[in-house]
Structure formats: structure tokens, C-alpha cells
Amino acid sequence: MAVSAFAGEIPRPERRSGYDFMSRETRAMQDDDTANPGLLWVLEGETLWNRKTGAAGRACADCHGDARTSMKGVAARHPAFDASRGRPVSLEQRINRCRTDRQQAPALAWESRELLALTAYVARQSRGLPIDIVIDQRTQPFLDAGRATWNRRQGQLNLACSQCHDDNWGRQLAGNVIPQAHPTGYPLYRLEWQGLGSLQRRLRNCLVGIRAEPYEFGAPELVDLELFLMWRARGMAIEAPAVRP
Amino acid sequence: MASALVNVPARARRGAVIEIKTLISHPMETGYRRTQLGAPIPRDIIRLFVCTYNGTEVFRAELHPAIAANPFFAFSTVATESGTITFHWTGDNGFSVTESAAITVD
Amino acid sequence: MNRPTSRREFLRTAGGVAVGIGLWSVVAVEPARATPAAMEEAIRKVVGAGRVSPGRVKLELPPLVENGNVVPLAVSVDSPMTEADYVRAIHVFTEKNPQPEVVSFHLGPRAGRAAVTTRIRLADTQTVVAIAELHDGSFWSASAAVVVTLAACLEDA
Numbered sequence: 223m224a225v226s227a228f229a230g231e232i233p234r235p236e237r238r239s240g241y242d243f244m245s246r247e248t249r250a251m252q253d254d255d256t257a258n259p260g261l262l263w264v265l266e267g268e269t270l271w272n273r274k275t276g277a278a279g280r281a282c283a284d285c286h287g288d289a290r291t292s293m294k295g296v297a298a299r300h301p302a303f304d305a306s307r308g309r310p311v312s313l314e315q316r317i318n319r320c321r322t323d324r325q326q327a328p329a330l331a332w333e334s335r336e337l338l339a340l341t342a343y344v345a346r347q348s349r350g351l352p353i354d355i356v357i358d359q360r361t362q363p364f365l366d367a368g369r370a371t372w373n374r375r376q377g378q379l380n381l382a383c384s385q386c387h388d389d390n391w392g393r394q395l396a397g398n399v400i401p402q403a404h405p406t407g408y409p410l411y412r413l414e415w416q417g418l419g420s421l422q423r424r425l426r427n428c429l430v431g432i433r434a435e436p437y438e439f440g441a442p443e444l445v446d447l448e449l450f451l452m453w454r455a456r457g458m459a460i461e462a463p464a465v466r467p
Numbered sequence: 468m469a470s471a472l473v474n475v476p477a478r479a480r481r482g483a484v485i486e487i488k489t490l491i492s493h494p495m496e497t498g499y500r501r502t503q504l505g506a507p508i509p510r511d512i513i514r515l516f517v518c519t520y521n522g523t524e525v526f527r528a529e530l531h532p533a534i535a536a537n538p539f540f541a542f543s544t545v546a547t548e549s550g551t552i553t554f555h556w557t558g559d560n561g562f563s564v565t566e567s568a569a570i571t572v573d
Numbered sequence: 574m575n576r577p578t579s580r581r582e583f584l585r586t587a588g589g590v591a592v593g594i595g596l597w598s599v600v601a602v603e604p605a606r607a608t609p610a611a612m613e614e615a616i617r618k619v620v621g622a623g624r625v626s627p628g629r630v631k632l633e634l635p636p637l638v639e640n641g642n643v644v645p646l647a648v649s650v651d652s653p654m655t656e657a658d659y660v661r662a663i664h665v666f667t668e669k670n671p672q673p674e675v676v677s678f679h680l681g682p683r684a685g686r687a688a689v690t691t692r693i694r695l696a697d698t699q700t701v702v703a704i705a706e707l708h709d710g711s712f713w714s715a716s717a718a719v720v721v722t723l724a725a726c727l728e729d730a
Contacts, residue, residue, distance in 0.1 A: 247635050247645045254488075256474035259537040262492040265470050397722025398639070413640035414724050416494070416536035431726030467639035467724075484685030497694070499671045520683070527679040528691075533670050535643045535692040542678070545685040 230373075230388050232402055237458060240401040240466055243392070248413070252465040260342060260411040260463025263335075263418045267343025270336060276327025282340075285324065289347050297345035298353050298460050301449040303360050310364050310449050314341050314420060315440065332439035338418050342409050345462035353406065353460060355453040368450025371443055377434030398467065404455035405448070407464020418463060421448055473554055475568035479546035487518065487526075488541045491556055491564060497532035513538055513558035521550035530558075546572045609700075612666050615673040616704060619664050620712050625704060630663075630715035632703040641695045641721040649688035650705045650713070654680075660687040662706045669699035695721045 241249060252258055271282045271289055286292040301310040304319070311319070317340050318329040330337035357365055372383045386395070387403035394400070408421040415423075422444050426436035437443045474488040491513070498510025510532065518526040525544045544552075553567045616625070633647040650660045659682045665675040678689050687705070695701070702716045 245635055245637075245639050248639055251643075251645070256472065256488045257490065257539055257541070259490060259492075259539070261472055262470050262490060262537060265472060269470075396725035397637075398725045413643040414728065416642050427728035428726070430728055497671070523683070525681070525683045528689075529677040529679075531672065531674045531676060533667065533672070533675040533694045535694050539690075539692050541690040542680075543684055543686040543688060545683050547683070 230384060231454065232388060232391070234457065237404065237455070238391075238402055239404055239406045239458060239461065241407070241461060241464065243399045243401050244465075244467065248465055248467060252407075252461070258411065258463065258465060260409070260418055260465065263339045263342040263409070264346045264463060266335070266339035267341070267346075270340050271343055276321065276325035278324065278326040280325050282320070285320075289343060293344045293347040295348055295351055295354070297348035297462060298351045299355065301445055301452065302356070309442065310361055310445060312422070312440075312445050312448055313344060314422075315445070317341060317344065333420060333423055338409055338420065341420065342418060342463050345409060345460065348460040349462060351460050352457050353452055353455050355449065355456055357453060361449065364446045364449055365453055367443075368446035368448070368453075371447050372450055377429065377432035379432040379434075381432045383428070403451065404458055405451050406455055406458050407461040407466065409462065410464040410466055413465070413467050421451070471554070471556070471564055471566045473566050473568055475552055475570055476546075477569070478571045478573070481546060481548070481572050483546045484543050485546050485570075486541060486543050487552070488539070489516070489518075489554055489566075490537060490539045492537050493556075493558070493562070495530075495532065495534055495536045495538065499532065511559045511562075513556050513562060515555075515557045516540060517555045518542070518544070519553045519555070520544060521548065546570065548572050609668045612668045612673040612702065615666055616664075616702070619677075619704060619706075623710065623712050625712040625714050627714050629713040630703050630705045632701065632715040632717045634701055634717045634719050636718070637720045637722075638695065640724065641697075643692050644695050644719065644721075645690065646693050646701070647688070647690045648678075648703045648715075649686070652687045652707070654682055654684055654687055656682045657708075659708045660684070660705050661708055663687070663689065664704045664706070665693070666702045666704070667693075667695065667699055668702075669697045670694070671696065675701075695719055697721055 255261055274281045297313055300313040300316060304311040314337055321327045322329050375382045386400050391400050391402040405421045409418050411418050422439055425444055425447060429436040471491040476485050479485050493513050494511065496508060496511040500508045502508065512532055513530050516528040516530065517524055526542050528540060530538060549570060549572045551567050551569055553565060556564045629651045631649045634644060638644045648663055650663065652658060652660045660680050662680065663678045666673045667675055675693050676691060680687055698720045700716050700718050702714060705713045
């Protein structure tokens with residue numbers, strides 16, 4: 223099934239990561255592994271990866287071994303189709319599925335320290351790799367749903383994501399430059415949050431920003447939008463954990 | 468669940484000036500914020516950071532709420548001898564974290 | 574999707590929703606700000622009766638910050654850092670944060686170099702001042718003006 227470039231999509235040579243719109247100092251913060259605050263979560267994630275947990279008394283490492291090898295490329299492929307759910311799931315949902323099904327441990331709450339730490343640790347293993355989302359018969363309808371959300375006007379401000387991020391990227395909105403909104407760096411350390419957060423947190427914030435009702439964490443609308451955003455950024459390198467203003 | 472990241476060169480020449488970088492996870496709650504209902508959020512910050520080199524203090528920082536969350540410091544010290552460089556953060560609510568790094572000086 | 578019958582009805586519905594969102598979230602309500610006078614007083618407390626001369630200190634801050642929550646700051650003092658001639662301490666102050674003191678670094682001849690980098694918070698566009706205290710009790714200063722803007726979109730989460 224051909225997935226053609228959509229009219230209004232940013233042409234590949236013009237695709238820029240949010241990194242390119244940042245100041246020199248913020249870029250330096252991301253590039254230096256000894257100064258990037260996101261690495262604090264990666265460090266914690268590594269500890270959690272090796273910790274036995276749940277009724278099954280299993281650590282991630284018990285099945286997956288060294289994450290540096292086994293998790294390489296995983297974040298670059300998510301959201302990915304999950305046959306048991308019959309739909310694509312985000313990396314966080316995939317981690318929680320392992321926790322409930324394999325470790326017999328309770329699922330970790332969205333934006334909890336532990337879930338962020340594990341997600342950051344796993345995503346870190348894909349750093350530098352190109353985003354590689356598979357669109358086929360199974361995932362096409364979800365991509366279409368995500369794209370529809372992207373193009374739909376929402377909220378009191380009656381804005382569609384595409385209006386800022388496809389049509390007006392690079393322009394100033396108050397003191398900030400509007401980025402193209404490629405999720406290459408998630409989970410990332412946002413200066414505004416003074417902490418690490420997920421893509422879904424950012425999407426919910428954007429919805430609040432245009433005065434729309436934000437979808438709940440884990441809602442299909444958000445995962446579909448994540449899928450669309452990752453597909454839209456296909457070929458761009460993963461930067462997790464990135465730093466952003 | 469505090470975690471700290473310290474970066475100290477493993478080896479150095481005697482007399483060389485080495486750069487040390489430290490990062491610690493802490494919200495550094497200023498004490499000036501309020502909830503939407505107006506209740507003040509109490510201050511909770513790291514107040515002191517001390518670096519000792521084989522027991523001798525070589526760097527100290529007194530922090531106030533204006534230090535950003537997850538405090539980061541990059542500073543330097545002279546590689547005088549082999550041994551241990553220790554970092555100690557203390558603050559409100561009994562916060563106390565210690566990290567060490569070994570250094571070989573030849 | 575149901576179209577609202579009138580603009581007023583639409584706004585009322587959306588407004589109701591907006592109130593529901595973020596009722597428990599944190600808002601940084603602006604407290605009383607420190608003034609340049611408060612900063613002067615804070616500097617006096619450190620310097621005492623001594624004189625502060627501009628010079629020898631280099632204070633680096635971005636002139637326009639991306640976010641006032643995390644502003645990289647680098648301060649250095651032109652000093653050989655020997656037993657005979659060294660920097661004892663570097664103090665940083667702001668004029669418009671809720672309190673003027675930011676941080677005090679205590680160095681000494683073992684530092685090798687009088688140069689420290691950190692990240693600070695700036696509540697508003699303002700001037701930041703660094704005061705260095707040398708071994709001989711003399712004080713030197715540098716200042717930097719920084720523009721701070723709020724984020725364009727409110728997040729409420």
C-alpha cells in the first residue's frame with residue numbers, strides 16, 4: 223500500500239529537529255552526557271532494568287540481557303503494532319505490557335519517575351539511529367487517524383497542529399521559535415518542566431495551550447498522533463534524551 | 468530516589484588542573500510558588516555542596532533557590548595525588564547524598 | 574462533530590472545560606520582587622565596608638534566554654590561583670529575583686583555575702552581578718544584562 227507524501231508535509235530536505243532551533247547553550251546541554259539532566263533518568267532506568275520485581279521476581283535484564291544490544295532500535299520503531307491489543311502501542315505502553323504480563327508487576331503510572339526512567343533508558347539505546355516506523359495494512363488506519371487529528375482545528379483558539387508546525391515553523395511565537403514538532407528526542411528534559419517528560423505530556427500541554435480538552439494519557443487519539451508524528455519524522459535521528467526549552 | 472552523576476577524569480598528571488562536573492537530581496523547590504488555590508509550596512532545596520580531595524575541602528558552593536532544578540556545577544581542582552574525590556550535597560528535609568570517584572595521579 | 578449554535582454557547586462550554594483542567598496544578602504567582610536596593614544590601618553584607626572595583630571577573634550569560642527556569646551561567650576570574658595570589662570566593666546576585674542571593678562559590682589555591690559553571694533561575698529580564706573576593710580581601714565585580722521572556726503557550730500540566 224503506497225504511502226505517498228501528503229500535501230503540506232514538510233519536504234524531507236527541509237526537515238529540521240527542534241535541536242536546530244535552540245540556542246548554542248541549550249544544544250551544549252544536550253550534547254554533553256556529563257551535563258545533560260536527562261541522563262539522571264537514564265541512570266535510574268539502568269538500575270530499574272536490572273532490578274528484579276513483581277510476583278515473577280524478574281528483572282528486564284533476565285529476559286532482555288544487556289539493553290545496549292537488545293534495545294537498540296526499539297525506540298526508533300515505536301509506536302509499533304501490538305497483535306494482542308490489535309493496535310499500535312507507544313514505548314511506555316510496551317514497557318508496561320512487559321511489566322504486567324511478564325513480571326507480574328503493576329503497571330507504572332504515566333509520567334511516574336520509574337516509567338520515565340525506564341523509557342529514557344530504552345530510548346537512549348536508539349540514540350543516533352533513524353526513526354523507522356512501519357506502515358502497512360495493520361497500521362495504516364491508525365496513521366490516518368493520527369493525521370486527521372494533526373490537521374483538525376481544535377480548542378478555543380481553533381488551531382490545528384499543522385497550522386503552527388507545518389505552515390509556520392521557524393517563525394516566532396512570542397519569545398520562542400515554532401519548531402517543526404518532530405519527536406526525535408523523547409522522553410526529554412524540558413527547561414519549562416525542570417524535569418524529564420514524555421511526548422504525551424507535551425502533546426497534552428499543546429492541547430491545553432490551544433485551549434482544547436487534552437486527551438487522557440494513553441488515549442488512542444494520543445497514540446495515533448504519536449504514530450503519525452514518528453512517521454512524519456521518518457529517517458530523522460533519535461536524540462533521546464534531548465533537552466528542549 | 469536521588470541520583471547523581473559525577474564526572475572526574477580517572478587519571479591525571481601531577482599538578483594538572485582537572486575539570487570536574489557534577490549533576491544531582493533535586494527539584495530545588497523555591498518556596499515562592501503557590502498552588503492554584505493559593506497555598507504556598509514549602510521551600511525544599513539543596514543548601515550546600517562540598518567537594519573534598521582525600522579529606523581536604525577543595526570546593527564549596529552555598530546554594531539559594533535561584534539555582535536551577537537538578538543542580539549542575541562544573542569547577543576545577545589541581546590533581547595533587549592519587550586517592551578519592553568525594554562530593555557531598557546537603558539540604559532541607561534532611562537531604563544528604565554522597566558520591567565518590569577515584570583518581571590516579573602520576 | 575456538533576457545531577455550537579452560537580459563539581457564546583461555544584465559549585461557555587469551552588470555558589467550563591478549561592476551569593476543570595488544571596485546578597490542582599501549580600501556578601507561579603508572582604511574589605514581591607527583590608529590588609536593586611535589596612541586591613545592593615545583599616552585596617554589602619558580603620563585602621562589608623570594602624570597596625568593589627569593576628574588572629577581573631568575567632560573567633557569561635546568554636543575552637536572551639530560552640527559558641528563565643534554566644539559565645547557563647559561567648563565571649571566571651583572571652587570577653594565577655597560587656598560594657600567594659588566589660580567589661577566595663565568587664558570589665552571584667540578581668536584582669529582580671524574589672531574593673538577591675543566587676550562589677556563593679568558595680575556591681582557594683587548590684582550584685587551579687577560578688572558573689565555575691552552573692545553571693540558575695531568572696524570574697524576569699534583569700541584571701546579574703558577580704562579586705569575586707581575592708586572598709587580599711579586595712573585591713572585584715562584573716555584571717550582565719539578560720532578557721527573559723515567558724513561554725509562548727501556557728501548559729497547565
